[in-house]
Amino acid sequence: MRAPRTVIAAGVIAAMTIGVAGCAESDRDNGEDQSNATGGTFIFAGAGDPKNFDPIFNDDGESFRPIRQMYETLVTHKPGTAELQGGLAESWSNDPTGKIWTFKLRQGVTFHDGTTLDAAAVCANFDRWYNMKGEAAQSQMIYYADVFGGFAGNPDAVYDNCKAPDASTAVVTMKKYKGAFPGAFALTAFSIASPAAMKQHGSDTVTQNGDSFSYSAFANEHPTGTGAFTFGGWNKATGEITLNKNANYWGEKAKVDKVIIKIIKDENTRKQELRAGTVQAIDFPAPADRKALADEGYQVLERPAFNILYLGINQKNNPKLKDLRVRQAIAYALNRAQLVQTKGPGGSVVADQFLPESVLGYAPDVQKYDYSVDKAKQLLSEAGATGLTLNFYYPTEVSRPYMPNPQEIFTVLANDLQAAGIKVNGVPRPWNGGFKDDVQQFGKQDLHILGWTGDYNDPGNFVGTFFGRPKVEFGDDAMADMFTAVGKADATVDQEAKRTAFEQVNRDLAAKWLPAVPIWHAPPAIVTTKEVQGLVPSPLTAEEFDTVSLTK
């Protein structure tokens, strides 16, 4: 009989594989021990690819995570809060018109290429943004276009000029007051980059190729800021971004030698990597996993909620929705407390207005809509809207920090509405494959769920974004007085007056206009192993890794 030979061969192959694997295993262990002895490598599992590392051409969290470690902004946030504090500028002030901003720069700060941060370098960055050439490049500067209103030659552009009276003073003059400042100076997109490095590596060259763009060597291979970490490389085949400790950092130097941001898109795989000990922290764990991971001894770091999920109401397609009583009936019909309990990520709270409590202008005394089917039915009947049928759009193929599970949220809300006698036609649409178009471009929906994570601490960034101008999402120019009120509040220079104005806006939004129903504020989380110390979760998801240390 020769047959057993095959079996023997298979056995030998299996034994060899296990042997080789054994080697791999032990090598890996050695590598970890060595790295710990020298300050260690912090491995953080992110959820998506960055686009590139030129701050101004980015607007997404996955790009901003590595960018934040390498670059700094003039103004920044106190760790763990949305409160402003000095960044590259030790202090800042503005004149009574609100147009002239003076920054006193920190001394002794150098960029990663060895050049000095001074007022001329700051002005070079402002001038670069304003004078960016070409529609391709401009179309990718999402935050700049939004906050600064446009570019050189555009009558709506807010920026005027930047002067450097001395090396440590930069004076930025705007053409008009804009409520977004100073908060917006802390946006990662407006990080200060080395003018020398930008020039050397052709930072402004953005060329269109097919349906997308090519970025410069500066954006891809030579990002140069002042941050606590320098760029070590981006291995796209393994999905790893390496950042090295900046030994010349002006402030307290990073505690770990190296940070690796590993991109793992599947949330279940991120969790498994954490459990296997191959990464030390994961972003955006599934809400359902949080408790289990905490029970297993992992640290679940909740970010203070700086977001909002709302049920949008489009008044254009169904005339009944123009009636405030019908919109109020919808608000009463929703059992939001139960939704928060059953579907909300840990730490979620019911929202009564469209901005978190920590933001200026939050009014403690807005009209509340506690769950009441009877009131809902009564209001519908008074408005002659019994038997109302509404098309309810919700997104699929997506998970957002404020909306980890859209399908489940929809199901609960739709059931609540049906219980109050409103017939619901559910319309699922892929996030990028129709939902955003249908809701924000074409306004096909009557109801929809959507939300927002704040960029900086300003009511305009929440309420202004949603209700400061006519939007297809809510039925275009359905409420002219609302736009006027929000616009006025946003244009108020005096901070106390601005607070009062926005508090009133929030009261009116709840009682008079109700263009949407706020649902919840849901804090997203980071989960780390026990050995990770000093990671401060940020409400703006703007964690900085220089404070992280590893213990064993």
Place this chain on the structure above:
Amino acid sequence: MVRVVSRRLIQLFVTLIALMTLVFFWLRSLPGGPVDALLGERATPQTREALIRALGYDQPIWVQYGRFLKNVVTGNFGNSIRTGEPVTDVISRAFPATVELALAAILIAVGLGIPLGYLAARHRGRLLDNATIIVTLIGISIPIFFLGYLLKDWLTQDIHFFPPSGRISTGTDNTDVTGFFVLDGLLTREFDASADALWHLVLPAVTLATIPLAIIVRITRASVLDVLDEDYIRTADAKGLRNATIRKRHVLRNGLLPVVTTIGLQTGALLAGAVLTEKVYNWGGLGTLITDSISGSRDYPVLQALILLAAVVFIVVNLVVDLSYAFIDPRVRVQ
């Protein structure tokens, strides 16, 4: 032979042009699009318009199609919307990952499948045969997703034996030469990296191999059984030929023909299976690229190139299968 190959190449060219046209118009008929993906949630309407102009989406569709054809013919597939890199770079990085995985899976499937099928046939009706039939039935019916998560839960979470995902341990210094991590380690004498990559390859390859393995076992078994019943085997046996000679010259050679066809078909199917396997194991290959390009970003440029690549691979694999017939069975003439 030359005529056959050149005719196939012409077929390939015509198929590709037709496919490109179809894909171009199909993708553009879908709701949503790259503009949304490139802009994110915070763009102003002015930015949106600027982008539409910059990308030429304000021009008639036939102008866009002409530009697309011209680019493709000159080998320019554009840049990925998701990552901003040239599509050729994105694909040439993902391609070796998937080929490495598919090759490992095929090696497992063929290396175990043919001997097991053969053994089962030789022990027809006995315990080994019956067990093989049951196990392969399970193998064919088990969803890849389920099997992948099952293996992962057991072997990476319950007993920390295999790494849960990826192609190599985080932070490993590996030099990229060919994109095949196991091979690269050998070429550059970074044997640790090579072993590490091989270790990462085991679970995904086993997961991906399960279905083709089960199919190959069953086909081999059935085919060998057919041959064993043939008169010429009995004649050879009666003539007193050695068992080994009969097995090698007659049973295996004749029994392998349908198996080769199956292997060819399964190689194509492996690419489809790779979509799920790669998702489960965070394997940065073509499968991951396809899902990323469709679900998140409507990455047209990558999708277009991927569909063309899939067509080329499928047609080439079929050609190789046809040609290999002639080598196995001289009676088959390629025409």
